Amino acid sequence: MAEQILTSDGLKSLLQRPGTSFIEKFGRNSSIASGVSEDIWDGGGIYVFPSVASKVDVSSTDADDGAGLGTGALTVGIQGLDANFELVTETITMNGLTAVESANTYIRIFRMRVETAGSSGANEGVISADSQLEVLTMAQINAGRGQTNMALYTIPRGKIGFLKRWYVSLLRGSGTTAVAADVDMFRHEFGTSAWRSTQPIGVQNTGAGKHTYDFYAPIELPEKSDIIVNATPTAIADVSAGFTIITTPK
Numbered sequence: 396m397a398e399q400i401l402t403s404d405g406l407k408s409l410l411q412r413p414g415t416s417f418i419e420k421f422g423r424n425s426s427i428a429s430g431v432s433e434d435i436w437d438g439g440g441i442y443v444f445p446s447v448a449s450k451v452d453v454s455s456t457d458a459d460d461g462a463g464l465g466t467g468a469l470t471v472g473i474q475g476l477d478a479n480f481e482l483v484t485e486t487i488t489m490n491g492l493t494a495v496e497s498a499n500t501y502i503r504i505f506r507m508r509v510e511t512a513g514s515s516g517a518n519e520g521v522i523s524a525d526s527q528l529e530v531l532t533m534a535q536i537n538a539g540r541g542q543t544n545m546a547l548y549t550i551p552r553g554k555i556g557f558l559k560r561w562y563v564s565l566l567r568g569s570g571t572t573a574v575a576a577d578v579d580m581f582r583h584e585f586g587t588s589a590w591r592s593t594q595p596i597g598v599q600n601t602g603a604g605k606h607t608y609d610f611y612a613p614i615e616l617p618e619k620s621d622i623i624v625n626a627t628p629t630a631i632a633d634v635s636a637g638f639t640i641i642t643t644p645k
Contacts, residue, residue: 422545422637423544427626435547437540451533457538467518468518472484473507505534551618565626574628579625581625
């Protein structure tokens with residue numbers, strides 16, 4: 396099957412359409428072991444996309460993340476998709492170690508961030524949004540970060556996405572003299588069980604290295620498509636990655 400791409404003339408026309416916007420996604424996995432394949436997100440390991448929509452329980456590992464309780468995160472905003480893959484957002488008032496139930500149900504969460512905080516200015520513990528129906532974490536804010544770092548996204552219902560640009564940055568781990576990594580973007584179209592490679596690359600360095608690629612003809616992503624970045628290093632590594640997607644109404 397031929398790859399669906401957008402010509403430069405088509406891109407200029409697209410950017411003038413009402414409802415068109417840019418999505419900037421970025422992620423980090425600060426410790427991937429040698430020879431282990433992991434996705435680029437705060438939780439480490441392989442990210443599991445939920446199979447059903449669910450309310451989420453939001454809690455922290457630190458009691459100071461709570462309105463009226465301490466100095467950390469007071470409220471947290473969630474951005475994601477509901478059971479119909481429509482965009483939904485809400486703000487959670489934190490209650491420290493005690494889980495707070497979301498008002499919305501989510502089939503996807505692609506961003507979570509601290510909206511208000513106490514004197515420390517950020518979350519003091521790890522804040523997680525856990526599915527109530529499946530044993531998985533849908534989003535996680537690591538301590539002090541203030542928002543998720545998830546190199547993943549899902550195209551909302553009624554939208555078409557065009558992958559315009561992506562990058563990966565590789566740092567060597569503690570005690571490592573050199574490191575290389577196989578990095579790829581994988582995408583999954585709704586209604587299929589298959590994930591496929593978008594653009595595999597190799598990155599290597601002895602300190603810091605970065606690869607950036609701008610698609611001359613952006614790749615089309617149908618509605619409800621998932622996209623995620625994965626890396627497999629030759630030694631313990633700290634990997635960051637991100638991408639730019641243009642979305643427009645169908």
